[in-house]
Amino acid sequence: MTLLKSWVSSANSADHPFPLNNLPYGVFSTADTDPRCGVAIGEMILDMQAAEHSGLIDLGDVALFDVPFWNDLMEEGPAVWGALRERLTALLAEGSAEQSKVEPLLVPMGQAALHMPFMVSEYTDFYAGRNHAFNVGTMFRGPENALPPNWLHIPIGYNGRASSVVVSGTDIRRPWGQLKSPDHDLPAFLPCRRFDLELEMGAIVGVASDGPITVKEADDAIFGYVLLNDWSARDIQAWEYQPLGPFQAKATATSISPWIVTKLALEPFRTDTPEREFELLDHLKDCGPMLYDIDLSVSLAPEGKDATTIARTNFDQMYYSSAQQLAHHTTSGCPMNVGDLLGSGTISGPAKSERGSLLELSWGGKEPLTLDTGDERSFLLDGDTLTLSGHAQGDGYRIGFGACSGKILAALADPYAR
Amino acid sequence: MTLLKSWVSSANSADHPFPLNNLPYGVFSTADTDPRCGVAIGEMILDMQAAEHSGLIDLGDVALFDVPFWNDLMEEGPAVWGALRERLTALLAEGSAEQSKVEPLLVPMGQAALHMPFMVSEYTDFYAGRNHAFNVGTMFRGPENALPPNWLHIPIGYNGRASSVVVSGTDIRRPWGQLKSPDHDLPAFLPCRRFDLELEMGAIVGVASDGPITVKEADDAIFGYVLLNDWSARDIQAWEYQPLGPFQAKATATSISPWIVTKLALEPFRTDTPEREFELLDHLKDCGPMLYDIDLSVSLAPEGKDATTIARTNFDQMYYSSAQQLAHHTTSGCPMNVGDLLGSGTISGPAKSERGSLLELSWGGKEPLTLDTGDERSFLLDGDTLTLSGHAQGDGYRIGFGACSGKILAALADPYAR
Known part of the structure; x- marks a missing residue:
């Protein structure tokens, strides 16, 4: 496995923690938005609530990202975890046909505060x-x-x-x-x-x-x-x-x-x-x-x-x-x-x-x-x-x-x- | 303190666990109803969801009994705990003017299955x-x-x-x-x-x-x-x-x-x-x-x-x-x-x-x-x-x-x- 290239250029550096190969899941807020799920890509965060509302992410009948934690996605099980990762990789990869739709849903990490990414059960x-x-x-x-x-x-x-x-x-x-x-x-x-x-x-x-x-x-x-x-x-x-x-x-x-x-x-x-x-x-x-x-x-x-x-x-x-x-x-x-x-x-x-x-x-x-x-x-x-x-x-x-x-x-x- | 008499006659026996002095809180279901909050009085259970919907129990602006656990009532704090107990005591006491309204909301304990009374946090x-x-x-x-x-x-x-x-x-x-x-x-x-x-x-x-x-x-x-x-x-x-x-x-x-x-x-x-x-x-x-x-x-x-x-x-x-x-x-x-x-x-x-x-x-x-x-x-x-x-x-x-x-x-x- 080598570096997967993204059209988010900050993600393509060899020592950046969040390249396209990673796609880690967090919860962020900004001055304008309440806490919501996001995916880190380079120096940007993909707003998952907006991505779901826009139809770019569609994992079935249930809305998974109207809540400020990743537990609802987890509840869907490994097949859906895999499907989400595949879809995110396609959306953010260099050459993606959907770059212009995804770009407006990215928030600079510097503008975001980070919160607990999931509700701890025990x-x-x-x-x-x-x-x-x-x-x-x-x-x-x-x-x-x-x-x-x-x-x-x-x-x-x-x-x-x-x-x-x-x-x-x-x-x-x-x-x-x-x-x-x-x-x-x-x-x-x-x-x-x-x-x-x-x-x-x-x-x-x-x-x-x-x-x-x-x-x-x-x-x-x-x-x-x-x-x-x-x-x-x-x-x-x-x-x-x-x-x-x-x-x-x-x-x-x-x-x-x-x-x-x-x-x-x-x-x-x-x-x-x-x-x-x-x-x-x-x-x-x-x-x-x-x-x-x-x-x-x-x-x-x-x-x-x-x-x-x-x-x-x-x-x-x-x-x-x-x-x-x-x-x-x-x-x-x-x-x-x-x-x-x-x-x-x-x-x-x-x-x-x-x-x-x-x-x-x-x-x-x-x-x-x-x-x-x-x-x-x-x-x-x-x-x-x-x-x-x-x-x-x-x-x-x-x-x-x-x-x-x-x-x-x-x-x-x-x-x-x- | 001596026995408080209730118009629910089974509650008035000296060795019954659930006299008017007690009023313990549980969650029950019957063949006809989903699990819901109930209060034990003698051999009967007062359906708290029905009591709240009928207006007999009114503890403020928020519905507390549309859920099958007592956590929402607990969240209201000690003053509301005391108010609920006072209200229940009045409703179920011998001579209550509201007996005829409360009676239809009682379920015989023999027809009820009991569930976890609250959600355990930790x-x-x-x-x-x-x-x-x-x-x-x-x-x-x-x-x-x-x-x-x-x-x-x-x-x-x-x-x-x-x-x-x-x-x-x-x-x-x-x-x-x-x-x-x-x-x-x-x-x-x-x-x-x-x-x-x-x-x-x-x-x-x-x-x-x-x-x-x-x-x-x-x-x-x-x-x-x-x-x-x-x-x-x-x-x-x-x-x-x-x-x-x-x-x-x-x-x-x-x-x-x-x-x-x-x-x-x-x-x-x-x-x-x-x-x-x-x-x-x-x-x-x-x-x-x-x-x-x-x-x-x-x-x-x-x-x-x-x-x-x-x-x-x-x-x-x-x-x-x-x-x-x-x-x-x-x-x-x-x-x-x-x-x-x-x-x-x-x-x-x-x-x-x-x-x-x-x-x-x-x-x-x-x-x-x-x-x-x-x-x-x-x-x-x-x-x-x-x-x-x-x-x-x-x-x-x-x-x-x-x-x-x-x-x-x-x-x-x-x-x-x-």
Whole structure:
């Protein structure tokens, strides 16, 4: 696969995130329009509501784009997902006979504000990156017992809070919480002191199910992917997580990138899961190359200063694919719905510079990072802007995700003041 | 408070669950009508859609009962909740001038099927009954270390799956899952062998929030309560729950009773939380009597046989109230929405006969129960029907919850057969 050329010339650059090969789905508004679905092409956004109203997009009897989210399109299922992609590709390709009809429906990206691209039904976060699990386990239990006994047999996950998911660009308020310092006997209610990021990918479920599904069925049910930052209050987590797992430590916010990159756009970048010392049970086995070769990076910019890249890694570092996570999620009969979001778990490579959280990068705060600005960081400080970036590198083109960014605001002086 | 008399004579019996003092909210259908909101009064259900259309119920400009769930009424807030209760009480009271207009809108309960009374936004399950936490902790860690260090300071909870919540009467299919027997080195994918109930109450959030709220604000935000059975696959749980908590073990189903008993109906039954050896931090402190005196029981009927009551306890056994749980839930800034459901955690009294799960009643399977039928049970068997019941006992009247019931179906022979 090489670059597909579009008559939208800004889409034809080798390093632009949104060439014709990508066509990611978002929700935008302008000074003149309410939030509505749009497709990114180069520096422009195709207004899907206008495209549907004009008849240029016609996917059947039902209007799918009178709503400011992509869930209605997802509900139509994979055949319609494929038909839409084919139609968009034809409309926007160099030489399209319909260029003159489509051109008036394009909005410059610079004039658009971006919103949540879909309604999150429920949110689950996994813990399926081996280097991350090993690093965290080593800090808490030593390297011999770093991975829990179940870790190599099932993708460990926990349910998160859908209500906490926000779009990139949303400020993140440092939370309060109940903490216990190692040097105190009793806990106190204080602003979080160890606020952290987690570099993850989010998979969006596009096909509902009501009982166990195979890994292949799960792969077919995934609509697309976003970058995901699972903001984490490490001191709240340390005090609360035994015995039932993280709760308030993960409930302040989870940021996602604003463009859903479809599974269809990522097909050329599939890659294999790693070798395993224990064969997976049949219902979790790979059904083909299930991971994706997606370069990922994390940057941190102190207030008013330049950003430093603090980590680079790749989505191919996962031990379990999103499809395997979804298949496991259904084993008990758990009903899954369109719009369910699955966080991959923190993605860390084997090298120190490839770690996807400050907890790992600063080794629990013992080895602070020095940024290019000379500032030191163990955890996030107020005013820091944290940005996740990602793209798959094709032959002369990229499938980009757009940034997943958030700025840390100071904790409220009194969270109960009214 | 004594019995309030209604012109619906079946509501005036001292042991009927639905006297005029109660007025619980459900959703029903008949052979002639689609699902719609209804209010239970004695053996009848008031059709709220018809009552609104006729003008007998008029709560403002917006139609609240053209939908088959109570969320729209909840959205209106506590003042409207109070106005509706006052209006219903007037319409149904003995001597009401409007009896002749209301009578045609009543449907006999025997002709009605009951449905989910509200749309569950998100579901959280707590672990806030001290006897339960102590019993389970003792089995796993011995009595000295039974309660985790955080337990007496915060209500421990985890996020569950809203998609798994079903109404009483829904059959429960025994799940498959990944298990590891103590005598095997490796896990296997098998039907659950230790399927259990958990006797809980569910609190329904009726007021949304977007930051930390006080215990008083949380109490004001609760719309009502239901009985809740948190079906639990103990063998799946044992293998999966470290380090991030229960996941598939709790995702098969959670049953609730079909009638929302409003907080307003339960006001006369408020009671204090227990004495505490550690004072709670300010943001979690009681703001008055926060528990409720509600008698609870669990019965088990093997297929085709009579039911045996296997446990009796009371909601006043909780260490943390639902309001304290909700307040804790918001500490991190976690947004809460109308329709969020909070499970109390398993309610067990101090005596053996007061334990709210088979795990505790059979002490991990080591002391099987003998039912009145002569059958023995450590955990649930296929064909068993499990029923939770509850009521608050007033002076010559009861506030009843209606049953929360489910029958266990055999696991699928092959969960992936299509």
